[in-house]
Amino acid sequence: MKLKVDEKLAEAAVLGGAFFGGGGGGDLRLGLKHAKLAIELGEVVIVDVDHVPKDKYIATASMVGAPAAKEGYLLPVHAIKSTELFMDVAKVPLGGLISSENGGYSTINGWIQSAVLEIPIVDAPADGRAHPTGVMGAIGLHKVPDYVSIQTAVGGNKEKGRYVEVIVKGPLEKAARMIREAAVQAGGLVAVTRNPVTPEYVKENAAVGAISQATEVGKIIQENRSDVDQMVEKILGYLGGGDVISKGEVEQVTLETKGGFDIGKVIVKGRNGTRYEVTFWNEFMTIEDSKGKRYGTFPDLIVMIDLQTGLPLTSAEVKRGDNVLLLVVPKEHIILGAGVKDPEVLRQVEEVIGKKIL
Known part of the structure; x- marks a missing residue:
């Protein structure tokens, strides 16, 4: 190519x-x-x-x-x-x-x-x-x-x-x-x-x-942004796996910039009444509900989509009051490099966010 x-x-x-x-x-x-x-x-x-x-x-x-x-x-x-x-x-x-x-x-x-x-x-x-x-x-x-x-x-x-x-x-x-x-x-x-x-x-x-995988997902976003449900369904279909966790409103964002990193968490109140906690270390690291059920763990892909724009949000830009869709794509359905497959490297995540990763 x-x-x-x-x-x-x-x-x-x-x-x-x-x-x-x-x-x-x-x-x-x-x-x-x-x-x-x-x-x-x-x-x-x-x-x-x-x-x-x-x-x-x-x-x-x-x-x-x-x-x-x-x-x-x-x-x-x-x-x-x-x-x-x-x-x-x-x-x-x-x-x-x-x-x-x-x-x-x-x-x-x-x-x-x-x-x-x-x-x-x-x-x-x-x-x-x-x-x-x-x-x-x-x-x-x-x-x-x-x-x-x-x-x-x-x-x-x-x-x-x-x-x-x-x-x-x-x-x-x-x-x-x-x-x-x-x-x-x-x-x-x-x-x-x-x-x-x-x-x-x-x-x-x-x-x-x-890059080719990202470009194909990008084409789906280009064509379907006005209908987030359809867009997400097509993306997960293309990737061959993944789950929508909930839609909801961002209730709280805690962010601290420390040592060149953004570290914190986002609380989303789902439309089903359940609260979801998303921790981040620049990227979203874990997502679990108020009962402690874990839905995704880095390097699984945890995505927060702005329901108003149809675009993915970063931890740096998400804010209280945003209406979002939360989804998780298991790591098996994305192309990963060797650096995020090493358990010793992933242990760093546990030290930073205080959550079990491995």
Whole structure:
């Protein structure tokens, strides 16, 4: 496959990406804006991993930070600068870029760089859904002995003294923590390019085909947004599984930005009278009712759809009074990367949200 992105396809990718954001993955409105910008700047070409020559490398493009951070400041030029810095430091021939994950913004991670630097986007993001930590989007590299992570981060407002350019080399988890701290120092967000790997490694460990999956879901959203029930039925039919938990009104949102993450919970009063608690760590992590029944657990995909707009909501934007539909897609029905399949990595979730995950 070699696919040139046009405006309609870009919109589908962003809308579907927002669904797979599962409460995270960035702002779809900014995603739509920057996807359009990318195809105005040049050609955005999406290819299969087999299209990348075996003697070239693939790097991951990402945004790192807390979506609700008040001083987050990220420009398209920051993404380009991040990849240029990476190419200078890594000194490997770059044959493709993959996004760290699917999301309303993050599905298009790398698209601006692709257009300007003429590097193709590979249909194999590090993860087919959004996730909170860099290790979760590192396609299992934390388990590769002696792997040296190379990461470059750029972001922040120069006028407020927040602008940073950071280059990190070292063990993957330590490098990821340093990049997270760079996001904090930048005011909340940085554009990141990281972790050169071979096409073969991507093929074995990334979420191969997950951009295509998001785009197909996005097409369903494009065609059915005015009828949320029909839209959801068609999406779950396409994915081959999933359940609508309830419709209801958001009664309470608790959010704390801590260490570069958004952490908290949402309480929804269902139309059936049952209250549902959705915890989040950037992304929605668990959903259970007031009796303690669990309906979904990360990396299952927990989605909150705004009944007024027909669009998925992120944890950063959901607010009291919103009328929403809650649904869960079991992890078996989405394409996941190696980083969110590791039980040791998932234990971090338990420590942050105080809920049993495994």
